[in-house]
Amino acid sequence: MNQLLDQYRDEIVWIFGEAAAQLQTLPEESKEQALALLGQCYPFDRKDSEGSNMISYLLPYWVGETVGSPIELCRELAVGNVYGMLSFFLLDDVMDEKGEIRRSLALSTLLNQRFMEAYHRCFSGDPQLGACYNRYLAEWAEAMYREVDEPMDPRDPGRLARKAAPVKLCAAALLLQAGVAKRIGDMEVAIDLALAVLQLSDDWTDWREDLPTASCNAFLVLLRENLPLQAGEVLDESMVKRGIYREQALGGLATLACDYANQLSAMKDAPASLQVFTSIITQSLQRKANEIRDHYDSLLNDGGFSMYLKING
Template sequence: MNRLIDPYSDEIARIFGDTSAQLQTLPEELREHALALLGGCYPLDRKDSEGPNMISYLLPYWVGETLGSPIELCRELALGNVYGMLSFFLLDDVMDERREVRRSLALSTLLNQRFLEAYQRCFSGNAQLWVCYHRYLAEWADAMYREVDEPMNPRDPGRLARKAAPVKLCAAALLLQAGRAQEIRGMETAIDLALAVLQLSDDWTDWREDLPMASCNAFLVLLRENLALHADEVLDESMVKRSIYREQALGGLATLANDYADRLNAMKDAPASLQIFASAIAQSLQSKANEIRDRYDALLNNGGFSIYLTING
C-alpha cells in the first residue's frame, strides 16, 4: 500500500494536521476522544500504512487527478472526508455496541456536521450534489438496517459497498465541478467495485468478531453455503477453522475479490490509483489463500496430527 500512500504523504500530513487543529475547538469532554480517534487513523506513522482507510481521504485526489481538478478543492473534500470517516466509524461502533453510546453519538453528530460543512463551502448552491448525498446516505442506512435480518450477498458488489457509500460524495462533487455530471453513475460503479473488494477483505479479517451475527459477514455467508448448513444450524469457530484449512474456504472469497478488481481494471475511465488500491487488496487475499493452501499441503505430507493442531490450536 505504500506506493499509494507515499506520493501523497505531504497532502496527508496537511489534511490530518488541519483536522487536528480544527478538532481543538470541540467541547473539552469530546476533544480528547476525537483526537485519539484521528490519531488511530493517521497512516504515516504506521507500518501497515492504514491501507483500508486510505480510500476515505485519498479518493478526492485520485478522482481529481483523473479530472484535472484544482488541488485546493481536492484538499477541502479530503478534509471533509476525514470528518465523515470518523463520524461513520463512531456510528459503526454504536451499532456494534463496542463503545459507550452517548459519547459516540454526540461526537459522531459533530464530526458529520464538519464533513458537510467542508462540502457546503465549495458546493452550497449545487442542488444536484445534495441529491447524490441523500442517495448515498440512504444506501448506507439500508445496508445498516438490512444486515440485521438479511444475509449479506457476497456476489452483489453494490450491496457490499453500501456501508461505505458516503465516500462517493467527493467523486460526485468533482465530476459536477468539472461539468461531467453524466459520468457520475459510471464513477459510482467503479468506486462500488473497489469498496466491495475492501468489504470482502474486512469480512475475512473480522470473521471471529462477526461469528455471533454471521449473516452480516460475506466470508461466513460463503462458508455456510459451502458447508450446506441449514438456517437453524449454528456456525462455530472450530467449523470455520476446519473449512479454512480443509476446504480452502478463503479461496472462494479471494476469487470474488479478484473478479471485482478485474471488472474495475477493465473500466478505462476509472482512476488508476483506485484500480491499484482494489487490485492490491484482492492480491493480498489471494496470497493469503495460497499460503493457507501450501501450508495445509505441507502439513498433510507431514502427518495428520500437525493438521489437527493447526486447525484446533
C-alpha cells in the first residue's frame, strides 16, 4: 500500500488534521475517545503501514479523478468519510461485544451525524443521494443480519462488500455532481469488487479471532469445504493450520481475490487507483500463499512437517 499512501500523503495528512480539528468541538466526554480512535487509523503511525482502510477516505479522490471533481469537494467528502468509517467501526465493535457499549453507541451516533453533515453541506439533501444512502445502509444492515444466520459466501463479491456498503456514498455523490448518474451502477460494481477483495484479505488476517464464529469468515468457510468434517463439527486452530498447509487453503482464497481483481481491471471506467489498491491486496495474498506452499514443500522434503504440526498445532 505504500505507493498509494505516498502518492496521497499530503492529502491524508490534511484529511486527518482537519478531522482532528473538527473533533475538538465534540462534547468533552466523547472527544478523547474520538481522537484516540482517529489516531489508531492514521496510516503513517501504523507499524504495519498497510493502510487497508485508506479506501474509506481516498475513494473520493479516486472517483473524483475520473470525473474531474473539484479537489475541495473531494476533501470535504474524504473528511466526512473518516467520520463514517469511525462510526461503523464502533458499531462493529458493539456487535462483536468489544469495548464499552454505551460509550461506543453514543460516539458512533455523533460521528454518523458529522458524516451526514459533510454530505448535506455539499449536496443540500439531494433526494437521489438520499435514496443511495438509504440503499447502502440497507445493504449494510442486511450483511449484519445475514452474518448471524447464514455462512459467508466467498464466491459472492456483492455480499462480501456489503459490510462496507456506506463507503459507496461518496462515489454516488461525485457522479451526481458531475451529471453522470447513469454511471452509478457500474461504479458500485467496481467498488464492490474492491471491497470484496479487501474483505477476503481481512478474513485471512483475522481467522484466529473469528474462529468462534467461523461461518462469518470467508477464509474459514472456504477452508472448511476442503476438510473431511462432519456436519456441526467445529473448527479448531490445529485443523485450520493443517488446512492452510496441507490443503493450501490460502491459495484458493488468493485465486478468488485475483478473479475479482481481474473483473475490476476489465472495467474501463473504474478508477485507476481503485484498481491499483485491489491489485496490491491481491498480490499480497498470492505472495503469502506462495510462501506457505514453498515452506510446506520444503518441510515435506526435509521430513519435518509432522514435527512442525506437533509444535504449532
